Amino acid sequence: MLAFYQRLFPFRYLFQWLNHGIVPSPDFGNREFALTLQNDAYLRYQSYATADLFRKDILRMNPSRFEIGPVYNTNPRDRKTLRGGQMKPISKELVFDIDLTDYDDIRSCCTKANICEKCWTFVTMAMKVVDTALREDFGFEHILWVYSGRRGAHAWVCDPRARSLPDDRRRAIAGYLDVVRGGNSSGKRITLKRPLHPHMSRSLDILKPYFAQTTLVEQDTFLSSEQAQRLLSLLPDKSLNESLRKKWESAPGRSSANKWADIDALAKTGKSSTLNPTTLRDAKQDVVLEYTYPRLDSEVSKKMIHLLKSPFVIHPGTGRICVPIDPRKAEEFDPLSVPTVTELLAEIDEWDAEHPNNAGAEVAEGEGSVPESDARGGRKLQDYEKTSLKPYIDYFRSFIAGLLKEERVGKRERNEDVAEAKPESMEF
């Protein structure tokens, strides 16, 4: 664990990401971190002025994981010196949390904390839908997706506009995206108005192929009679349901794809006089959405002060790194091939063994001090570059570069007057 923080954890990039620039600013300095120590003690309201101080403290505490909270109007460490209620959160990335446990009633392959490639598809489709909506509808551009280390994914929307949203606007977005409502006892969970809202019809277009592939074939969701029963309870026409039930009871092993096709086939025979084709189509659309639409843990998104696990920390249960996921290549992401700490450390040793000239020396210098030595040629490789963590960190870097570019434009506009007022700060 300690070796991971010493040699691999990208403190500098994490700093740049949260600081929105190179020069340490309150965006980082007043940011709350919450550390979970090895003995399960939980330390809230930690904050650090610079990346180096942050790194030093993490190495000292060696936490099993840590979480990122909001930027406050003052330094969170000073909260005790303030009167109650004086410390207020002023900004935080808009975050989303998808967790496969919320899919337990519709995934047949695993339950609880377990996952496999099959059910990871649910996360992939959720990422697609949410990512598209955030970009197209809300106009956000800097969305960082992060594997949560075991069975889910987090999204960090880092646009300045998203960071400063107050809680009620966050709730509005969460409500906009949250469609699967109702607990275990509320029956049909999705009943949408027609015509469909553009967000819903677009999501439906994204999800239809997934429904055909994942739900009907891979998961074979409606195979068991209980699940088939549940499917029937979502369809509107009683006499159609009756004939479907009979048919399925006589053929117990009938696959989901066949059952799904049966609905239309039987509807066409015209046996049911009460059947309304539009209602049936709408109900089928609702079913598709109920079995594929993202199930967000919306409480996480609604509050600015909510803490969320930082990218690149190690999941204590699986040992896997919480690596970023490129949403453009979401399908290629395989959670089971994400490197674990032990693998990474072994990779460094292996690399060092193969390249004895470059080994050593690096450790003392620590992470992140590379670019300066670039010009000399034959620079020392960063430890992460020797491992399979490299592509993930590279992606993180490019993400930050995009974010910083926009920040610089914004900041220049904002700082123009200020810079004029105190020109002495430019002289050295």
Added chain:
Amino acid sequence: MIRQDFHRIDPKRRATLDHKKKQFASPTFKQQDYPHRLNFYEIPPTDEITLEQFEQWAIDRLKVLAEIEACSYRNKSPAETEAHITPLLQKYLPLSSNTSSSNGAADQRLKNERQKDHYSHFILRLAFSATEDLRRRFARAETMLFRFRFQRDDTREKRAFIESLNLEWEPVEDAERQRLSDHLLGATPGLRRVDEETWYKVDWEKVPELVERRSVFLSKGKAYVPGREQVSMIIAEFTARLERALELTSRALPRLDEDDRLTPILNHMSKNFGSAESVYSEGEGFVDGAAITANNVDRLSQHFPLCMRSLHMNLRKNNHLKHYGRLQYTLFLKGIGLSLEECIVFWRQGFKNLTDDEFNSRYKYNVRHAYGDVGGDSNRSGRGYPPYSCQKILQDSNPGVGQSHGCPYRHFSVDNLVGLLQSTGVNDREVLRGVREDVEKMRFHIACNRVFEWTHKADIKRVKEDGTWNQTDLDTIVHPNTYFKRSYLLKQMGQAPRNT
């Protein structure tokens, strides 16, 4: 470079800012002529009024606001609220439209009405800006009042009023409207053709309500708001401005250079703003002499309202409850008088599949937090959160997959609700039919009270007959803990005579 006088005002100009002179200077906006019925309350009043007027106007407005707030706490529908509020408004705070008088806005009667509306609003601002809680409630009640009046304003005046506000709305051009027609129609239920409606483009942050309900089309951060949804935008704007202004007032309040004329009136008013939200006062749900311990909860659960009963049954069935379920239930148990120690025992026993370590590290803290045993100063001094009222449970919970908190009458499908009721022994066909009807009309309280009355009908009849309880003791239940207490007491009184 000498910059030290950067902020200093030119000494020659300073004279005009002399506060002594300013006090008697005639303000530039002294006389407002109130051209519109509605008012965004941007400009404070400066005319002189008598102390009696000051108090009377404020009290009149306060009566209206308190009633509006009460309506929302009782979960009344908009139509019911309107029926309730209209006569009150007419009596205490009439505000007529320009068309109601032949002289239009120049009529003195209209002017007086509008002046009273204007002044009373600002007086109450002073009274309710002191604490965060008061500010929030005041803004909420004022917003409801504004919405109510706005919706009843006639179309022409409404338009004139909106134009006078100068909001930054960009109309959508015809070409763009045609191009997006499918999307616009999809986002606006009930509209068949795009050219029936005009659209405005605004930043989506201005219309969070519409976004949350998914009834507006969004593209690249802009919301395309149909003309008929203007209400939502205007009201959001009204609330935002009012909240900002209240915040400013609160900062200026300590400097209110005031003798003992106004301050007592203001304080008195803020204290008497009917505290309908805290229907529940601490210890109210406690029942004297009842042995309330972890081991008794199973037996006591027959007295629980359906929401808590359902949580209890879920806990026993799954040996687990999710966070919000635990919170709702813990607070209720706290309300009936279960001590913290017993409550921890109760949850420990309830989560059968966990080891002590798991329980202590993951769940114990939450229970202690709910009791105010740990957490920040404000949490501890307030002894944790108060038990949830029906209002809170109905409005703030929205159970997701796998969660079982909330109000069964509101959050369950009707069939599941009836199933649950039957499993708790409510099987009278007439009652179930009534419940279905109530739920359909969104009268969740009535449904719950109906069930209560049926399950306790013998006891209720008896206490009514022998006169031990009068009508106020049998008022509509709006708090789960009241439900428990009443149910428990009724049963106890029913048993007592037989025991002796």
